[in-house]
Amino acid sequence: MSAKNLSTVASDLIESYGNTAKNIIDAYRAGGERVVTVLEQRWNRALKQSRPELTAETAKNARAAQLAFSVYYTKGLNFTSSGAEQVVEQLVKLAETGVERAAANTALFEEKTGVNTLSTLAQVTAPGALVLSKLATQIEQKTAGLAGKIAGDDVSTVSAKRPSAFSQRRKAA
Template identity: 30%
Template sequence: MSTTLNSIAIDVVGQYGEAAKHLVQAYRTGTERAVTGLGGRYEKLLESRSLPLVTDSVKAGIIGAEQRLSGLVVDTVGRVSDGAGNAVDRVSSRAIEGMQAFGEKTAWANDLMVVNALRTINLPAAKLSLEIATQINKATRSLSERIAGVPAAPAPKAKSAAKRVRRTARKAA
């Protein structure tokens, strides 16, 4: 884990950049799943019903139009997602480059007593900021994986309160 304010700030920007990319991926995957699911249900609905004045060729035309529209939506969302991901990469890398340049240009002040005093005061807040950014990144990764359908690790089973009470009562007796 980083111990200088500059390296912590760089890590925070990196964590938020990753979180943003997870959200973009969740948006893309969620849209694809929703469009695919709705398209399949729409097709089943048309195929399962006998509608007056709607022949099989008309149904096929309607389903084909829906599939083309779905493809257009998915392609557009894909392009928008790619652009957003690239924008996140550019912004975060430029921010990190700027912080690194700032750190290099101000390295001469690292040994000043006032700077050390301020660093000591601000370091706990910076570490807390990094921890918050890390938790946000983990939450967005989990959200993205959940939307993608990746099974989550099973949570440990909690013991019931009644079991704990009985066990405690037995030990007390």
């Protein structure tokens, strides 16, 4: 296996790690959406139960407080998850650029010096990198399934009767 092939395996590995990170971010976002929905439901149930004991102004203020909390929470969730996605994208681009430059410099170095040590090293390490790349791809697929389960309606631990304000805004955008 040549240095070019090792760089291809390294690029695939970097891409898998990036996709895995994005899957985890998606799971974080979906979990956060579910938290907002559950909290909204609990708050509304508690408000409904205590409504006869509350003045109209107190009930109005309680509802406004809950809405403010939901809005700020969802904005924070969106901000942090979007920021994390941007960081992952930049890190993947940076790592892939590094691999490309290393591969190009390796070929240039060997051509100028006539020493093939780096190609030999690439041949020795490539099988291990390939195994690692396959493992990373499996992890990526499992995290994609996890993110899908968390975001989907098939998760039985939380049953949301209506979509959260966050998911409604996300669909509208």
